[in-house]
Amino acid sequence: DVVMTQSPLSLPVTLGQPASISCRSSQSLVYSDGNTYLYWFQQRPGQSPRRLIYKVSNRDSGVPDRFSGSGSGTDFTLKISRVEAEDVGVYYCMQGTHWRTFGGGTKVEIK
Amino acid sequence: EVQLVESGGGLVKPGGSLRLSCAASGFTFSDAWMSWVRQAPGKGLEWVGRIKRKTDAGTADYAAPVKGRFTISRDDSENTVFLQMNSLKTEDTAVYYCTTESYDYWGQGTLVTVSS
Numbered sequence: 625d626v627v628m629t630q631s632p633l634s635l636p637v638t639l640g641q642p643a644s645i646s647c648r649s650s651q652s653l654v655y656s657d658g659n660t661y662l663y664w665f666q667q668r669p670g671q672s673p674r675r676l677i678y679k680v681s682n683r684d685s686g687v688p689d690r691f692s693g694s695g696s697g698t699d700f701t702l703k704i705s706r707v708e709a710e711d712v713g714v715y716y717c718m719q720g721t722h723w724r725t726f727g728g729g730t731k732v733e734i735k
Numbered sequence: 736e737v738q739l740v741e742s743g744g745g746l747v748k749p750g751g752s753l754r755l756s757c758a759a760s761g762f763t764f765s766d767a768w769m770s771w772v773r774q775a776p777g778k779g780l781e782w783v784g785r786i787k788r789k790t791d792a793g794t795a796d797y798a799a800p801v802k803g804r805f806t807i808s809r810d811d812s813e814n815t816v817f818l819q820m821n822s823l824k825t826e827d828t829a830v831y832y833c834t835t836e837s838y839d840y841w842g843q844g845t846l847v848t849v850s851s
Contacts, residue, residue, distance in 0.1 A: 625799075663838060665780070672832060672841040673772075673780060684839065716780055718838070723796070724770075724782035 626651050626719055630727035636735045643704040645730045647717035652697050654721070661720035664693055664702045667729075668713040676715075677702065709734060737761035737840045739833045744845030747823055751849070755818040757833030757842055764814040765789065768836030771807065771818050773829035774844070781829075785836050786816060801827075823849045 627650040637643045653660045664677040675684050677693035690705040704711055712734060717727040743755040770785040784797040786807045795807040806819040816833060830844040
């Protein structure tokens, strides 16, 4: 099974400052069709998950452009350029190349 | 507007069964692959399984912890996907979410509690 390892577990951030979350997979996430099926989700307190990014770096409609995804192979990053209060929650990466596996989550909170 | 509405959760004893439903609207359901994801209290997300559309054979795949106990099915005439859960264990306690296989739409979740 592919293991997805996120870091850090918890990320206290000052409003207006950048934040970065790492996600590493135990195997390459490049599929046979050439795509890399790596997703990022946001789960605000008490809400269902919401997809932010698909295939590494494609931002979903309605997602603020302060969110960006990057990476390749086994190493991926979600960046928030300037954290706002509404960004508080838990962020998960998920791979869709070898079945489906979620990372353990990173809790973003305001300092 | 896309909507996914889960129902059927509740309290069940270990070894018991429960069937969850997810009613979909706002998109062509018969063209969609659908998935179930669960979240134990205070824990992260866990993929449960998915079902393909009928034109892709309509077969289902499952995560190892639920294989042989859970069954996913669909009724395209009712725009509904089901999760039949048998031989339930305490570790199956979770909020169960219905989602499209592209994970761009999620339901509100339904809580399943397995306890004696």
